[in-house]
Amino acid sequence: MKINENILISSLTTMRLGGPARYVVEVESYDDVAEAFGFARQFGLPTFALGYGANTIGHDEGFNGVVVINRMLGIDEKPTTDGVRLKIMGGEYWDDVVAYACKKGLTGIEALSKIPGLAASAPVQNIGAYGQEIADTLVEIDVFDTSDSSYKTLSKSDLKFSYRKSILNTTDINRYFVISITLDLKSGEMPRPFYNSIEQYMKEHSISDCSPQSIRQIVSAIRDSKLPDPMEQASSGSFFKNIYLDNNEALIAESKGYPVYRGKDGNKINSGWLIDQAGLKGRLLHGMRVSEKAPLVLINESAKGYNDLKAARAEIVAKVYDKFGYWLEQEPVELQ
Numbered sequence: 001m002k003i004n005e006n007i008l009i010s011s012l013t014t015m016r017l018g019g020p021a022r023y024v025v026e027v028e029s030y031d032d033v034a035e036a037f038g039f040a041r042q043f044g045l046p047t048f049a050l051g052y053g054a055n056t057i058g059h060d061e062g063f064n065g066v067v068v069i070n071r072m073l074g075i076d077e078k079p080t081t082d083g084v085r086l087k088i089m090g091g092e093y094w095d096d097v098v099a100y101a102c103k104k105g106l107t108g109i110e111a112l113s114k115i116p117g118l119a120a121s122a123p124v125q126n127i128g129a130y131g132q133e134i135a136d137t138l139v140e141i142d143v144f145d146t147s148d149s150s151y152k153t154l155s156k157s158d159l160k161f162s163y164r165k166s167i168l169n170t171t172d173i174n175r176y177f178v179i180s181i182t183l184d185l186k187s188g189e190m191p192r193p194f195y196n197s198i199e200q201y202m203k204e205h206s207i208s209d210c211s212p213q214s215i216r217q218i219v220s221a222i223r224d225s226k227l228p229d230p231m232e233q234a235s236s237g238s239f240f241k242n243i244y245l246d247n248n249e250a251l252i253a254e255s256k257g258y259p260v261y262r263g264k265d266g267n268k269i270n271s272g273w274l275i276d277q278a279g280l281k282g283r284l285l286h287g288m289r290v291s292e293k294a295p296l297v298l299i300n301e302s303a304k305g306y307n308d309l310k311a312a313r314a315e316i317v318a319k320v321y322d323k324f325g326y327w328l329e330q331e332p333v334e335l336q
């Protein structure tokens with residue numbers, strides 16, 4: 001177990017905001033996890049489980065507690081009747097897991113290519129993109145339960161997945177530390193219909209190969225063309241969630257001419273469209289740039305601190321509400 005002191009949260013998160021965390025503990029084994037949380041309890045300090053920091057925002061005052069990062073590596077593979085069961089240690093970088101699966105011709109997570117983060121964080125907000133989400137393939141996760149200091153296995157149904165939600169970021173926030181995740185992947189190809197942008201890309205580039213490797217390349221190319229690389233531009237990816245509507249609300253929205261996407265996960269309006277229509281695309285607000293290519297993304301170009309982000313967020317939320325009557329909800333978590 002590695003214990004580091006006074007580490008800037010800005011250096012641990014892709015939005016690059018946030019003052020010092022008093023302790024940052026990197027755990028490399030099951031025993032380390034119990035030890036890390038025992039250490040925090042001994043000193044009466046709060047804890048926060050952090051991964052790659054791609055969906056976490058730091059505050060200027062920092063965190064007077066213990067940040068625990070999963071550094072456990074390894075992928076265990078067992079054949080199933082129609083594919084492979086993978087047990088992935090939480091410290092694995094998510095996109096390396098996707099690359100590994102695609103190389104073996106396994107389908108189920110290829111559309112989740114290039115999502116920055118660690119495997120342990122993937123179930124927390126039920127990562128999703130281009131028609132797939134981790135809930136589609138997740139079987140169970142191994143956790144450390146901080147409420148009674150025990151190791152447990154939680155099944156998919158225990159996690160109560162929905163759009164960008166699980167018990168890990170709602171009812172049981174900060175309770176479980178994710179150690180590993182287990183996925184069932186199948187041999188074969190992603191079933192059609194594909195997401196519109198994938199179909200469009202295939203058409204434009206005359207691609208007919210739907211293998212996991214091919215879909216991975218397509219998704220990666222689409223993402224590279226519009227999303228900022230967190231190594232080059234500070235952001236947390238989509239800063240706001242999309243707006244989900246029931247059937248009645250969807251009909252009202254359509255009668256007003258708003259584009260409603262009816263997918264297998266429900267009716268939604270892309271919040272990036274709302275931000276664009278509110279005249280905010282490309283604008284620099286308090287040092288935060290509303291991305292020109294993907295208006296749902298806020299890029300930290302020159303924010304002096306968390307208050308600048310707060311001011312930019314307030315301005316965007318108010319403008320969208322005034323124009324459309326929808327409240328935008330923030331996607332990234334705040335480290336506090």
Ligand SMILES: Cc1cc2nc3c(=O)[nH]c(=O)nc-3n(C[C@H](O)[C@H](O)[C@H](O)COP(=O)(O)OP(=O)(O)OC[C@H]3O[C@@H](n4cnc5c(N)ncnc54)[C@H](O)[C@@H]3O)c2cc1C
Pocket residue numbers: 014048049050051052053054055056070090115116117118119120121122124125126127128129168169176177178179227228229230235236237238333
């Ligand atoms: C450019 C960009 C593009 C993105 N695109 C997408 C996208 O297409 N789809 C999507 O869903 N997301 C996307 N994201 C958001 C982000 O990549 C995902 O949420 C990812 O899962 C975050 O992983 P992380 O390790 O960085 O998590 P962190 O930000 O470190 O943590 C996120 C949450 O997980 C919790 N957590 C972390 N580790 C553990 C653990 N061991 N045990 C328990 N809880 C833990 C944290 O407490 C926090 O609540 C994008 C982000 C960026 C910057």
